Amino acid sequence: MAYETEWMRLTAEELRARAAEDALVIVPVASLEQHGPHMATGVDIILASGVAARTAAGLVDAGAKVVVTPCVWTGLAEHHMEFGGTVTLDYAGFAGVLRGIVRSAARHGFRRVMLLNGHGGNAEAVMVAASEFTIEFGIKVAAGTYWHMVPEVIAPILERQAGLMHACEAETSMMLTLHPDSVRQARLPEAHGPMSTRVEGQPPGLALRRSFRALSETGVVGDARVASAEKGERLLSAISAKLTELLLNPKLWA
Template sequence: MATETEWMRLTAEELRARAAAGALVIVPVASLEQHGPHLATGVDIVLGTGVAQATAARIAAAGAPVVVTPCVWTGLAEHHMEFGGTVTLDYAAMAAVLGGIVRSAARHGFKRVMLLNGHGGNAEAVIQAASELTIALGIKVAAGTYWHIVPEVIAPILDRQPGLMHACEAETSLMLALRPDSVRLDRLPEAHGPMSTRVEGQPAGLALRRSFRAISETGVIGDARTASAEKGEKLLAAISGRLAELLLNPTLWA
């Protein structure tokens, strides 16, 4: 029988044992928001959870203890609000939620936590929260957005994009692999937009938040028209494999 990694499927006693064994806690962090004309609003929840669970399965297969909490399903999505279908928090509320989860884990004896983000608007927030919690709790709290951590395994699988964007070739392929019932295939011909959220002349290191309505008529960044379930399976395997390799590195947690 495969080792169970889902926190909510383990008993309190079993979780105490995982903590005593030095288990890593992975907290998937996502958002509930518009994803163009062809994808349901739960994309980041599905993909964040899927990547976290696939990564945990690989860590467990390597013989290391690990648990995955239920997904934090809402985050910072103000830039999608004009399209409708979106739920957003402010940073104070999000930081409080993340803090409550990590503090609970720490009180139960867990010493290592990974805030594994699956929504671009949360990228800076999870890093800031992890830094504050590491100092406050005296445990190791890491954070990162999965496509920012392992871009090198994503790009070779895609045909029309250099990396994962929004409601794009990558996200749509992953959804076709994980939740095909949430993809409106008849709307795929419309599922394309600009290849960047930055305006001409704006370098990657210069941040200026804009509404996605002002950037993309469809709400898509990238081009989903060549998405496929096969690509999605390859992406999930590549992303989870590389993430597991990184998180298994003992030097990271030293």
């Protein structure tokens, strides 16, 4: 029998055994929100789950113990609300959901958790939450947004972007690989927008949230017109391989 990594496919007894083996718990974290005229609202859920699953497979191939929870499907998406089709939480609600998941894992004996984020609006929040949970529960809780953790493997694959943006070349390509029915191919010619969420003169270190409606008429940041399933497979393989390498680092969990 193949080594099962999905929490929801394991029995309680099997999960207790994983905890005793010091298995890493990966919690995919996402959002349900608008993704331009050409993609369904579940993009971040599908991509966060897909990246988590592939990363877990890489860890298993390396001999590591791991389990992946179902995706946290909603997060902080106020900046997309004006487009419709979006569900958002406030920070207290979002952190409360994450706290309950991590607390449950800790109570069952798991000592290492990775909050693997797949939505830009959650990026700062998951890092704050992970720091709080490490202190609160006395276990190791790491957090990161997958494209922020491994930008060096993403950029060389893209033609028109320096990195992953929103409903863009990268996200659309990966969706064409994982869930092509969620991409409306006829709308791809419209699927482009500005190349940044920052205004002129605003450095990366200066945060000021704006509605995506004010930034992009289409809801896209980047250019999805050159997306392809082949590019998506390359991105998913490169991202998961690098994340596997990062999570195998024993110094991370020391």
